[in-house]
Amino acid sequence: MFQKVVSWFRELFFGKELEIALVGLQNAGKTTLVNTMATGKFEEDTIPTIGFNFRSVKKGKVQMKMWDVGGQARFREQWEKYCRSADVIIFVVDAQDQGNLDIARQQLNQLISWPSLEGIPLLVLGNKYDLQGCITEQELITQMNLNSIKDRLVACYSISAKKNTNIDEMLKWLSKIQRKNK
Ligand SMILES: Nc1nc2c(ncn2[C@@H]2O[C@H](COP(=O)(O)OP(=O)(O)OP(=O)(O)O)[C@@H](O)[C@H]2O)c(=O)[nH]1
Ligand SMILES: [Mg+2]
DSSP states (O other): OHHHHHHHHHHHHOOOOEEEEEOOOOTEEEEEEEEHHHHSSSSOOOOOSSSSSEEEEEEEEEEEEEEOOOSGGGGGGHHHHHHHHHSSSEEEEEOOOGGGGHHHHHHHHHHHHHEEEEEEOOEEEEETTTTTTTHHHHEEEEEEETGGSSSSOEEEEOTTTTTSSHHHHHHHHHTOOOOOOO
């Protein structure tokens, strides 16, 4: 109880910090999203992330510490390590790349079945909605089997990191997340 009051005061005066792990297949748009969140502008980023990038961005009263992890197959076994200490996991999906949805679902299922990640809130983002031929948000929820996830808070938004679409709504959701063990 005392701990809660202290943390409430701390947040009131200094804002809060959120540790965010961004994962998802290569080319989904994770690095682009982080750049858009940081600058509000689209930066063409065609360089695949090797290992991870770290970026800390203040949004309103929330300092978002983002671990943007490479999505290529060789980096996926490291995802759990970054997610373990995160307050929230963001899983980015390329909503236009329907051929990769099965793999994205398998990777997500594998990730959230780690006991170390139990209960950590999950935000699934369908990205690239500025392009033609994206699946609908409802289809994304079905294809990613999100309704079957019962052990944590789950949300899904359709966004465009390129056009800055729906990013504010997504940030509102993020800012309501409670820090772990706080
Ligand atoms: N049209 C469109 N293109 C996007 C969007 N977001 C990212 N891209 C493009 O998709 C490609 C991959 O983006 P990245 O941000 O590098 O993808 P990533 O998920 O970080 O990839 P890895 O680091 O390999 O895991 C780049 O060419 C981006 O410009 C978007 O919202 N719309
Ligand atoms: Mg990247």
